[in-house]
Amino acid sequence: MENCLFCKIIAGDIPSTRVYEDEMTYAFRDIAPMAPTHVLVVPKTHIGGMDEVDSADDATLAACLRAVRKVAEAEGLLASGFRTISNCGSDACQSVRHLHFHVLGGKQMSDRMD
Ligand code: AMP
Numbered sequence: 001m002e003n004c005l006f007c008k009i010i011a012g013d014i015p016s017t018r019v020y021e022d023e024m025t026y027a028f029r030d031i032a033p034m035a036p037t038h039v040l041v042v043p044k045t046h047i048g049g050m051d052e053v054d055s056a057d058d059a060t061l062a063a064c065l066r067a068v069r070k071v072a073e074a075e076g077l078l079a080s081g082f083r084t085i086s087n088c089g090s091d092a093c094q095s096v097r098h099l100h101f102h103v104l105g106g107k108q109m110s111d112r113m114d
Contacts, residue, residue, distance in 0.1 A: 049086070
């Protein structure tokens with residue numbers, strides 16, 4: 001989608017540090033990491049956010065979750081654990097309107113979600 005930051009990253013028009021990629025998903029390091037590992041998993045097709053998944057392709061959505069696990073494995077987080085977050089809309093402070101899953105790990109995180 002035109003003027004979507006993550007679509008431009010997927011297309012290679014804006015540089016990113018790739019961690020994982022398959023036919024349906026792309027994963028890259030967050031530019032402002034909140035943990036030793038902070039990776040964003042995005043579908044290659046444009047979906048605005050979790051509020052739009054009702055009209056999204058099931059295979060794409062499943063691929064995103066599998067990509068989260070692949071990233072956790074590649075980053076060595078399966079044993080220690082990791083957190084997966086998808087912010088949606090203004091109350092959640094979603095800043096990029098392209099569905100993405102933050103994968104955070106490599107440190108002990110708070111039990112609070114805010
Ligand atoms: P959210 O606030 O949940 O929409 O998450 C958007 C995330 O995208 C933030 O954590 C940003 O740090 C990250 N971000 C913004 N621009 C870039 C970029 N060019 N490369 C990598 N991550 C980015």
